[in-house]
Amino acid sequence: MRYAETGYNLEIDLTRGNIERAETDPKLTELHLGGLGTNAKILWDRVPPETEPFSPENLLIFGSGLLGATPATGANRTIVTTYSPQTLLMGYSMMGGFFAPELKYAGYDKVVFRGKSPDLVYLWIHNDKVEIRDAAHLKGKGAVETAELIKKELKDPNVQVAAIGLAGENRVYTASIEQGRSSASRLGVGAVMGDKRVKAIAVRGTKDINLARPAEYVELCNEVLKYIKYRNENPVPNVMTILQGLGSPQEMLHTDEKWHTENFMWGNARTRRKDFWNGEVEKKWKETQEMVRTRLISCYNCPMKCGAIISVPGISTYMMKCFSKLTYAMAAFVDDLDFGFRIAQRATEYGVDGFSTPQIMAFAFELREAGILTEADFEGCPSDNEGKFYWLLDRIVRREGIGDVLANGTYWAAQKIGKGAEAYAHNNIKKHEQLPLKLGMLNPVYFLMYATGEKANITQIEGQFPQAPFMTKEEREGFIRDWIQVPDEKFKQYVMDWEPRGERSNPYYPTVDMSVDIVDWQEMMHYIDDAVGVCAGLSSFPLKPPYHIHNYPKLISAAAGIEMDEEKLKEVYRRNRNLVRAVNVRRGLRRADEKPPEDHWKKRFPELEEKLLDAYYAFKGWNNDGIPTKETLHKLNLDTIAEDLEQRGIIKNG
Numbered sequence: 122m123r124y125a126e127t128g129y130n131l132e133i134d135l136t137r138g139n140i141e142r143a144e145t146d147p148k149l150t151e152l153h154l155g156g157l158g159t160n161a162k163i164l165w166d167r168v169p170p171e172t173e174p175f176s177p178e179n180l181l182i183f184g185s186g187l188l189g190a191t192p193a194t195g196a197n198r199t200i201v202t203t204y205s206p207q208t209l210l211m212g213y214s215m216m217g218g219f220f221a222p223e224l225k226y227a228g229y230d231k232v233v234f235r236g237k238s239p240d241l242v243y244l245w246i247h248n249d250k251v252e253i254r255d256a257a258h259l260k261g262k263g264a265v266e267t268a269e270l271i272k273k274e275l276k277d278p279n280v281q282v283a284a285i286g287l288a289g290e291n292r293v294y295t296a297s298i299e300q301g302r303s304s305a306s307r308l309g310v311g312a313v314m315g316d317k318r319v320k321a322i323a324v325r326g327t328k329d330i331n332l333a334r335p336a337e338y339v340e341l342c343n344e345v346l347k348y349i350k351y352r353n354e355n356p357v358p359n360v361m362t363i364l365q366g367l368g369s370p371q372e373m374l375h376t377d378e379k380w381h382t383e384n385f386m387w388g389n390a391r392t393r394r395k396d397f398w399n400g401e402v403e404k405k406w407k408e409t410q411e412m413v414r415t416r417l418i419s420c421y422n423c424p425m426k427c428g429a430i431i432s433v434p435g436i437s438t439y440m441m442k443c444f445s446k447l448t449y450a451m452a453a454f455v456d457d458l459d460f461g462f463r464i465a466q467r468a469t470e471y472g473v474d475g476f477s478t479p480q481i482m483a484f485a486f487e488l489r490e491a492g493i494l495t496e497a498d499f500e501g502c503p504s505d506n507e508g509k510f511y512w513l514l515d516r517i518v519r520r521e522g523i524g525d526v527l528a529n530g531t532y533w534a535a536q537k538i539g540k541g542a543e544a545y546a547h548n549n550i551k552k553h554e555q556l557p558l559k560l561g562m563l564n565p566v567y568f569l570m571y572a573t574g575e576k577a578n579i580t581q582i583e584g585q586f587p588q589a590p591f592m593t594k595e596e597r598e599g600f601i602r603d604w605i606q607v608p609d610e611k612f613k614q615y616v617m618d619w620e621p622r623g624e625r626s627n628p629y630y631p632t633v634d635m636s637v638d639i640v641d642w643q644e645m646m647h648y649i650d651d652a653v654g655v656c657a658g659l660s661s662f663p664l665k666p667p668y669h670i671h672n673y674p675k676l677i678s679a680a681a682g683i684e685m686d687e688e689k690l691k692e693v694y695r696r697n698r699n700l701v702r703a704v705n706v707r708r709g710l711r712r713a714d715e716k717p718p719e720d721h722w723k724k725r726f727p728e729l730e731e732k733l734l735d736a737y738y739a740f741k742g743w744n745n746d747g748i749p750t751k752e753t754l755h756k757l758n759l760d761t762i763a764e765d766l767e768q769r770g771i772i773k774n775g
């Protein structure tokens with residue numbers, strides 16, 4: 122019997138219209154757990170590295186995690202994996218909500234799409250009954266609208282639907298997959314879904330998940346829940362509001378946006394408005410948010426309520442989460458912040474990433490001001506800031522005129538436009554738009570995360586360790602007192618010795634070796650979450666979370682019956698980290714690609730940055746170009762990967 126996982130994947134060949142229920146190998150679960158780990162393994166095994174993202178050979182994988190759908194709080198992530206059209210590397214984007222649990226209740230751990238459908242279709246999974254259905258009537262429909270229409274068609278409001286909007290259909294590189302209470306937005310996973318002509322996946326499941334030791338597991342889950350309650354009642358003091366609690370940043374709950382509006386950049390990620398937030402703005406914003414926020418909502422089996430149903434008078438209802446309430450308004454430079462709530466409704470229906478898309482539009486208007494794009498490119502564009510943004514969003518999503526070029530994101534658009542446009546695409550890492558944040562002094566930990574992260578999204582790599590030093594000794598002592606999550610006591614000393622100024626401050630403290638340790642811990646927790654399918658908001662993202670390296674092995678053992686301890690779990694993490702690296706190395710990723718945006722920090726330290734990268738690679742057992750060595754891969758049971766890299770001449774002489 123298989124525990125925690127179902128032991129079956131759904132293999133869908135879209136070219137032939139073939140559907141197969143394929144049993145999976147339990148040995149792979151022991152090696153990689155599930156989720157991101159087994160998704161990456163499938164991509165490595167089955168998609169040759171030369172494959173273009175929009176080729177029928179590319180796969181699009183919707184994977185649940187090993188603990189998904191079990192009683193563990195927040196075990197609801199869907200990990201969507203494919204080769205990204207934007208970065209050309211492996212893209213993996215996560216969504217919460219209810220999709221992955223429903224898929225497991227239907228009896229499947231993953232849905233793996235290959236080929237391309239000749240016509241627009243949707244997949245309907247109802248336990249053992251699986252059908253590829255015609256979706257011609259859904260062509261051009263919004264992502265939220267599509268979900269509603271499918272539920273009506275299937276006459277079941279409990280069906281979970283993941284759908285693309287027009288952006289996905291038109292293969293816009295920032296196209297998302299929307300799922301009612303969440304979305305997989307980054308790296309163009311929606312564009313690959315559109316390329317495969319899959320408008321949506323609808324799933325309904327009513328089966329059970331087996332647990333190896335149910336009583337023990339439920340007790341462990343109850344401890345997690347008890348801790349969540351404790352942490353909610355005892356926020357972490359002396360850190361900014363959004364870091365005090367658990368969950369995805371509680372943006373829909375909080376209305377104090379002084380920090381974001383005054384510290385994040387406006388326009389094309391360039392301009393800081395230090396005095397923006399005042400009493401009048403605060404009052405109006407609070408009123409607006411409370412008026413449009415119909416109610417706060419959670420993902421499957423979670424009490425945290427990170428999202429909200431948004432109803433702006435005159436336009437249809439949608440779900441919002443996190444910082445995207447401000448990204449459009451700040452990119453458009455409008456003082457009336459409620460614009461964000463209005464345009465986000467259209468953007469959600471179109472199905473686009475709320476981080477990259479506003480930056481792409483701001484980039485275009487900067488190019489127009491600089492004379493690099495001409496008035497002919499903007500024929501018919503209104504003159505007011507709001508109108509301009511709606512107009513350009515429509516062009517991008519429809520790939521009309523200049524919108525067709527911009528639909529590929531700032532990196533590729535700049536390459537195509539030329540005439541110096543490259544300098545305006547200044548906020549990218551690995552060809553992908555980052556948070557619009559520009560800072561003063563280099564932070565060595567963040568340097569490494571930005572440079573080497575393969576999720577290509579900083580907010581999904583950081584966590585666990587404070588972002589900045591505490592001001593006083595008392596604050597530091599208070600912080601480390603109940604810090605049970607540390608994998609090693611040395612991290613407490615790092616916090617104690619870290620000063621806001623002087624010798625023990627950024628950029629030389631944390632030291633190079635300490636920075637590598639901190640990054641490795643943060644990565645470890647994200648990789649474990651992404652394999653077991655637990656929300657980062659309860660584990661790798663916040664300070665002092667309920668899931669950590671000390672209780673995860675017990676949870677995994679009791680749920681899946683896999684003998685697991687901390688050392689073994691750390692090895693699984695290292696294996697998955699190296700596997701993802703190998704997939705990308707085989708696609709051409711090298712040290713030269715591992716750099717944050719030039720202007721992310723004003724004060725840069727090229728020599729120190731090289732030392733940080735050297736130390737990080739050495740720590741990981743990689744060569745100086747960021748490529749795992751044969752010895753490292755051998756230690757992690759990844760010999761076949763080493764052989765492949767050797768045959769291709771990527772690993773030389775071991």
Ligand code: SF4
Nearest residue numbers: 368420423427656658
């Ligand atoms: S913490 Fe928030 S984002 Fe995470 S599962 Fe719970 S409600 Fe969803």
